[in-house]
Amino acid sequence: MRSEKLHKYTILLVVWIISAVYVGGFIDRGWIPHDEGTLAQSAERVLDGELPHRDFDEIYTGGLSFLYAGTFKFLGANLIYIRYVFFAFFLMFVPALYAIALRFASPWLAAAITLLGVVWSVPNYFAGLPSWYNLFFAVLGTFALIRHIETQRDRWLFIAGLWGGLSCLAKVTGIYYVLAACLFFTFRERFLSRAPQGESTKSYAYTFLKAVAYGVFLVLLVFLLRSRLGAMEIIHFFLPTAVICTFLLWDEWQVGYGRFSPRLRIIFRMLLAFGSGVAIPIVLFLIPYFLTNSLGDFIKGIFVLPQKRFEHASMNFPSVLTLTASVPYALLLLWPLTPNGGSGMTTKFQLALIIPLGLSVFLAQNVGVYSFLWLSVRSMAVIAVLAGCATLFQSFRTQAIEEKQWQILLLLLIMTALVSLIQFPFTAPIYFVYTTPLIALTLLAVVMVQPGASRLLHAGILGFYFLFAVLWTNTGYVWDFGGRYIPYQPESVLDTDRAGIRVVDVDKALYGRMIALIHKHRGSTDYMYATPDCPEVYFLAGMHNPTRAIFDFLTRSKNEPAKVLEILKATNVNVVAINENAGFSGALNPKMRALLVDRFPFSVDLGQFTVRWKE
Numbered sequence: 096m097r098s099e100k101l102h103k104y105t106i107l108l109v110v111w112i113i114s115a116v117y118v119g120g121f122i123d124r125g126w127i128p129h130d131e132g133t134l135a136q137s138a139e140r141v142l143d144g145e146l147p148h149r150d151f152d153e154i155y156t157g158g159l160s161f162l163y164a165g166t167f168k169f170l171g172a173n174l175i176y177i178r179y180v181f182f183a184f185f186l187m188f189v190p191a192l193y194a195i196a197l198r199f200a201s202p203w204l205a206a207a208i209t210l211l212g213v214v215w216s217v218p219n220y221f222a223g224l225p226s227w228y229n230l231f232f233a234v235l236g237t238f239a240l241i242r243h244i245e246t247q248r249d250r251w252l253f254i255a256g257l258w259g260g261l262s263c264l265a266k267v268t269g270i271y272y273v274l275a276a277c278l279f280f281t282f283r284e285r286f287l288s289r290a291p292q293g294e295s296t297k298s299y300a301y302t303f304l305k306a307v308a309y310g311v312f313l314v315l316l317v318f319l320l321r322s323r324l325g326a327m328e329i330i331h332f333f334l335p336t337a338v339i340c341t342f343l344l345w346d347e348w349q350v351g352y353g354r355f356s357p358r359l360r361i362i363f364r365m366l367l368a369f370g371s372g373v374a375i376p377i378v379l380f381l382i383p384y385f386l387t388n389s390l391g392d393f394i395k396g397i398f399v400l401p402q403k404r405f406e407h408a409s410m411n412f413p414s415v416l417t418l419t420a421s422v423p424y425a426l427l428l429l430w431p432l433t434p435n436g437g438s439g440m441t442t443k444f445q446l447a448l449i450i451p452l453g454l455s456v457f458l459a460q461n462v463g464v465y466s467f468l469w470l471s472v473r474s475m476a477v478i479a480v481l482a483g484c485a486t487l488f489q490s491f492r493t494q495a496i497e498e499k500q501w502q503i504l505l506l507l508l509i510m511t512a513l514v515s516l517i518q519f520p521f522t523a524p525i526y527f528v529y530t531t532p533l534i535a536l537t538l539l540a541v542v543m544v545q546p547g548a549s550r551l552l553h554a555g556i557l558g559f560y561f562l563f564a565v566l567w568t569n570t571g572y573v574w575d576f577g578g579r580y581i582p583y584q585p586e587s588v589l590d591t592d593r594a595g596i597r598v599v600d601v602d603k604a605l606y607g608r609m610i611a612l613i614h615k616h617r618g619s620t621d622y623m624y625a626t627p628d629c630p631e632v633y634f635l636a637g638m639h640n641p642t643r644a645i646f647d648f649l650t651r652s653k654n655e656p657a658k659v660l661e662i663l664k665a666t667n668v669n670v671v672a673i674n675e676n677a678g679f680s681g682a683l684n685p686k687m688r689a690l691l692v693d694r695f696p697f698s699v700d701l702g703q704f705t706v707r708w709k710e
Contacts, residue, residue, distance in 0.1 A: 102202060103197065103202045106202040106203065106205075106206050107190060107193050107202075107206075109206070110189065110193055110206045110209050110210060111186070111189055111190060111193075113210065114185075114186075114189045114209070114210065114213045115186060115189075117213070117214075117218070118182070118185060118213065118217055118218055118221070119182070121217065121218045121221040121569075122175070122178050122179070122182055122221060123175055123178065123588075123595060123596045123597050124221060124583075124585060124596070124597055125220075125221070125572055125573075125583060125585050125596070125597065125598065126174070126222070126589070126594075126596055126598055126602075127220075127222065127573065127574075128602075128606075128629070128631040129628055129629065129630060129631060129646075129678075130222055130224060131174050131177075131222065131594070131596075131631055131634075132629065132630030132631025132632070132633070132634050132635075133154060133630050133645055133646070134159065134160075134163055134177055134222075134223055134224070135163070135172070135174055135177065135630070135631070135634040136630040136631075136633050136634050136640065136645060137151070137153055137154075137155075137157075137159075137160040137163070137630075137645060138159075138160050138163035138164040138166070138167055138172075138177070139164070139167065139172060139634065140160075140640070141157075141160045141161055141163075141164035142164040142167050142168060142172075143639075146383055146384070146387065146389065147160050147393075147396070148384075148389075148392045148393045148395070148396030148397070149384070149387065149389040149392040149393070150643070151640070151643045151644075151645065152396065152400065152643045152644055152645055152646075152649055152650045153396060153645070154645055154646055154649050155225045155265065155266045155267075156225070156263060156264050156265060156266055156267055156397060157264070157380070157393075157396075158225075158261070158264030158265050158376075158380060159223070159225055159228065159264075159265050161380075162180065163177050163180065163223070166179075166180050172593055172634075172637075173592070173593050173594065173595055174589075174593065174594040174595065174596055174634075175594070175595040175596055177223045178221065178222070178223055178596070180223060181217075181221075181222070181223035181227065184227075184228065184231050185217055185227075185231065187231065187235065188230075188231040188234055188235065188532075189209060189213065191234045191235045191237075191238045192208075192209045192212050192213075192234055192532055192536070193205055193206065193209040194238055194241075195234070195237060195238055195241060195503075195507075195536050196208040196209055196536060196539055198241060198499075198500065198503050198540075199500065199503075199539055199540045199543040199544070200539060200543060204539075207557060207561075208535055208536065208539050208557070210561065211535050211557060211560065211561050211564075212531065212532030212535045212536070213532075214561060214564040214565050214569060215528060215531040215532065215535065215560070215564050215568075216230070216528060216531060216532055218564075218568075218569040219525065219528050219564075219568050219569060219573065219576060220525050220528070220572075220573045220576075225265040225266035225268075226266060226268070226517055226526070226529045227529065228261075228262065228265035228266070229262050229265060229266055229268055229269050229271075229272065229514070229517060229529065230514070230529050230530065230532065230533070232258040232259070232261055232262035232265070232269065232272065233258075233262065233269075233271075233272040233275075233510060233514050233533065234532060234533065234536075235258045236254075236255045236256075236258035236259055236262070236272055236276065237255075237506065237507070237510055237533075239251045239252075239254040239255035239258065240252070240255045240276060240279065240506055241503055241506065242254075243255065244283070244499055244502050244503060244506075245499060247287070249364070249365075249368040250368075252365055252368035252369045252372070253368050253369065253371055253372040254372060255276060255369055255372065256276075256368065256369040256370060256371060256372020256373040256374075256375075257372040257373070257375065257376065258272075258372075259272050259273040259276065259369070259372065259373045260372060260373040260374065260375060260376035260377050261376050263373070263377060264376055264377060264380055267397055267398075268516070268517045271513045271514050271516045271517060272510070272513070272514060273373055274312075274513055275509045275510045275512070275513035275514065276369060277366065277369070278312070278339070278340075278343075278509050278513070279505065279506050279509050279510075280362055280365045280366060280369070281305060281308065281309075281343060281362065282343055282346065282502070282505055283365065283502060284358060284361050284362040284365065285346075285347070285350065285351055285352075285353070285358075286498070286502065287361050287365075288352070288353040288357065288358050288361055296352055296353055296354050297351065297352050297353075298351075298353060298354055298355040298358065300355050301347075301351065301353070301355045301358055301359070302344075302347050302348060302351055305343070305344060305347050305351075306344055309340040309343065309344055312336075312340065313333075313336065313337055313340060316332070316333060316336055317333065319516075319519070320332055320333060320519065322520065323411070323519070323520050325411070325412070326415045327411075327412035327413075327415055327522075328412065328519070330415070330418070330474075330477060331412065331474065331476070331477055331515065331518070331522075332515065332516055332518075332519055334477065334481075335476065335477055335480035335481065335508075335511075335512035335515070336512045336513065338480065338481060338484050339480065339484060339505075339508060339509055339512055342484045342487060342488065342505075345488075346491075349491070381393065400649055400650075410520070410521050410522050410523050411522065412522050413470070413473075417470045417473070418474055420467050420468075420470035420471040420473075421470070421471055421472075421473065421474040421475070421477075421478060423471070424471065424475070424478060424556065425478045425481075425482070427549065427552065427553075427556075428478060428479075428482035428538075428541065428542070428545075429482055429485065430547075430549070455468065455559075456468070456559055456562045456563050456566065456567075457566075459563060459566070459567045459580060460567075460580050462579045462580075465567065465579055465580050466578065466579070468563055469524070469577045469578075472560060473524075473527060473577070475531075475534050475538065476511050476512070476515045476530060476534050476537075479508070479511055479534055479537040479538045479541060480508050480511055480512050480537070482541050483504060483505075483507075483508040483537060483540070483541045484508065486504075486541055486544060486545055487501070487504065487505065490544070496544045500540075500544060503540065504540045504541070504544060507533070507536055507537040507540050508537060510533055510537075511530065511533050511534055511537045514530055514533055515530050517529050517530065518530070523577075524576045524577025524578070525573050525576055525577075527577075528576075567580050570582055570583065571583055583599075584599075585597040585598045585599050586599075586600065587599065587600050587602075587603035588603070589602065589603055589606060589635075590606070590607070590610070590635060593634065593635055593637065594634075594635060601702075605701055605702045605703075605704070606631075606635055608701055609632070609672065609701050609704055609706060610632075610635050610636050612670075612699060612701070612706050613632075613636045613638065613670050613672065613706065614636065616669060616670045616697075616706075616708035616709075617636075617638065617669055617670055618667065618669030618670070618709075619667070619669075620666060620667040620668060620669060621638060621639050622638060622639045622640075622641045622666040622667065622668050623636060623638040623639075623668055623669075623670050623671065623672070624640075624641060624642070624659075624663055624668050624670075624671040624672075624691075625640070625671065625672040625673075625674070626644070626647060626671070626672075626673060626674065626683060626687075627646075627647035627648075627674055627677040627680040627681070627682075627683055628646050628647055628648075628674060628677040628678065628679055628680045629672065629674040629677070629704070630645050630646075632672050632704075639666075641662050641663060641665075641666040641668060642659065642662060646679060646680060647677070647680040648679055648680040648681075656684060656686045656687040656690050657690075659687065659690075660690050660694065663694070669708055669709050670695070670706065670707070670708040670709075671691055671695055671706070671707050671708070672704050672705070672706050672707075673688070673691065673704065673705040673706075673707065674703060674704060675703050675704065675705060676703040691707060692707070694709070695707035695708050695709055696709070696710075697709070697710065
């Protein structure tokens with residue numbers, strides 16, 4: 096037993112080192128200017144004593160702004176330090192990924208799945224954004240829930256709750272993990288009740304209560320999706336959760352024994368332990384808001400202003416016809432579910448499928464091949480959940496799945512279905528990658544519990560997608576991710592003082608000239624005005640933002656030109672930068688532009704920016 100444990104830890108250490116070395120090469124690679132600027136400017140404003148949502152329009156919850164403000168305080172204000180902190184959290188995430196995979200696989204196979212999750216995650220876009228933290232904390236929280244399944248100790252529920260609270264503080268979408276855990280508790284409870292099926296203690300009232308709860312949950316999901324409820328949204332976001340709820344209700348009808356009150360007490364106990372963990376970091380975070388009577392500002396910033404994202408920061412799925420690229424793997428996952436319980440695939444036949452598949456990965460520079468291969472993985476979350484539920488339905492009577500694995504598999508299915516909601520309403524390809532490690536774990540669990548699964552073929556597919564990520568997605572960049580392959584090779588350091596990251600030569604030249612021009616004409620003030628949607632300009636220039644806005648479309652201020660001009664006069668702003676290609680807020684208000692031209696008559700055009708100043 097000791098040697099077996101040592102073997103597992105040795106392999107974990109190897110995987111951890113490989114992951115650290117491989118991903119470490121991406122730490123300073125590339126940037127999306129407004130993303131980096133958002134993180135850095137928010138952190139600097141907190142460091143200057145401002146409170147997110149009260150003093151400026153923080154676009155996330157605000158927890159990361161405090162984390163990065165502390166980073167700047169102790170290490171200095173530099174974009175690379177944000178990435179070092181992010182890298183540290185990534186290194187915590189890797190062992191959790193491996194530990195979950197071990198529940199279904201040998202150490203070596205668990206290592207392979209872990210590395211698959213690694214290459215399909217942060218190397219594709221190394222930036223300390225909150226969506227990555229949502230993923231990390233969901234995986235860490237899932238591991239804590241698994242430990243609760245294995246030990247029945249409530250402290251693991253509390254720990255899982257802590258990860259949920261921290262996830263919500265990073266970004267409000269952490270609520271999807273919290274809801275997934277709560278949905279799982281409605282299933283976990285029946286294992287803790289332990290009422291013998293022979294007893295006539297079935298509570299139809301409890302079954303009815305669960306049916307109502309699942310119905311309300313699905314209605315709320317439709318309410319969330321209502322603004323963009325197309326066919327692809329239904330397939331990717333509603334269908335998996337609806338199938339899970341259907342299975343949970345069916346499971347309750349079949350084996351949900353026990354009296355109403357004891358069962359209700361058990362689920363309340365789980366919710367209390369978990370909810371306490373969720374609440375503690377959130378309550379601590381809210382103390383400054385309570386003390387300054389600004390809780391209303393926080394609530395408005397979290398629940399009201401984000402509604403503007405549906406208007407300005409949204410993206411549609413590709414056509415429903417693109418689902419055809421996912422059909423082959425979907426059929427493979429469902430193949431073992433034939434009446435005879437076997438796949439009927441000989442080794443030679445499996446190899447005959449793997450070899451051409453492997454060869455295709457080397458042709459992905461072709462736009463058509465790249466697009467097809469990307470689309471083949473795009474719907475994996477839906478496929479994993481549907482195949483997993485089908486497997487659970489089939490194994491219900493045969494009892495082919497061990498009880499703990501049964502619970503862990505369902506936990507992974509629920510997590511994958513709900514955490515995937517992070518893609519809504521901005522279904523850009525990179526948002527899918529915020530879920531891929533969870534999908535990899537779920538697919539592993541499904542395949543390993545299927546008695547007739549073609550594991551050699553699945554292993555070949557695993558290797559194929561590993562190579563696809565390493566060769567093509569990791570070496571491109573987020574701008575073209577999921578559409579075509581364009582190699583990304585940043586070789587210039589943006590700014591050694593405040594942004595020690597590598598960017599393409601064009602960005603270095605553009606921002607270098609612009610920052611020099613801003614410093615030349617800044618006058619005697621530390622304030623400037625940069626608009627719309629260019630927070631990176633403030634940070635790189637080391638200048639203060641006189642307005643509340645980080646992104647113009649997300650500000651609570653009306654941004655009336657005359658009012659903005661008054662602010663600029665009050666802060667003695669001498670130079671402004673106008674972003675002529677703002678992706679979210681659009682072009683600058685013509686009236687605002689006219690006022691800026693009148694007050695700041697001198698100008699230089701630099702790429703997508705126009706820098707204007709007074710004499």
